[in-house]
Amino acid sequence: MRYAFLGGALLFALLGMSAKDHTTVNPAQFPPTYVPSGQEIYQQFCAACHGADAKGNGPAVSRLKTAPPDLTTLARRHMGKFPYDYVATVLRFGTGASAHGSSDMPTWGPIFQIIDKENEQAVQQRIKNISAYLASLQEDSGGVIGPTPISAPGR
Ligand code: HEC
Numbered sequence: 310m311r312y313a314f315l316g317g318a319l320l321f322a323l324l325g326m327s328a329k330d331h332t333t334v335n336p337a338q339f340p341p342t343y344v345p346s347g348q349e350i351y352q353q354f355c356a357a358c359h360g361a362d363a364k365g366n367g368p369a370v371s372r373l374k375t376a377p378p379d380l381t382t383l384a385r386r387h388m389g390k391f392p393y394d395y396v397a398t399v400l401r402f403g404t405g406a407s408a409h410g411s412s413d414m415p416t417w418g419p420i421f422q423i424i425d426k427e428n429e430q431a432v433q434q435r436i437k438n439i440s441a442y443l444a445s446l447q448e449d450s451g452g453v454i455g456p457t458p459i460s461a462p463g464r
Pocket of ligand 1: 357369373396404412414439
């Protein structure tokens, strides 16, 4: 009885292992350039500071030296147009302040390069997805700028 249980556990572990190998090597299941949606990336990496609604009041705010800006006013603050180039530059190289080590905003370029295993195409796709998601959150986009806002579940 006991051995049967152990055998079962071992079999389970082996199956688990092979299933894991499968995902890493089978490109049909997960293309090498698989990049999550902008919303998923945002909630995972940005919401802690910028807030789930991107208005700048995430749970980590009290521990920051600089308040994270409201990301839903980016278009308004850039003459009514969502600043794709600016956002891409900030994500890749950091804000001007981070270059001098005085910003709480992480420089995401090198982090995404690690996550995306040095796949430049995937890094670009990741930045594109985030930008499109942020564009969809602009306060007065009215669904015109970027894709239709995806309503977060439970709100
Ligand atoms: C640890 C907290 C923190 C996290 C996590 C974070 N940010 Fe920031 N972010 C900040 C702060 C603080 C600033 C303003 C600081 C500065 O200007 O140097 C900022 C600035 C920005 C700006 C410039 C905004 C403007 O109004 O000019 C953008 C765009 C931005 N963040 C996007 C993101 C995105 C996208 C993510 C997730 C990939 C993210 N941030 C994750 C703290 C954070």
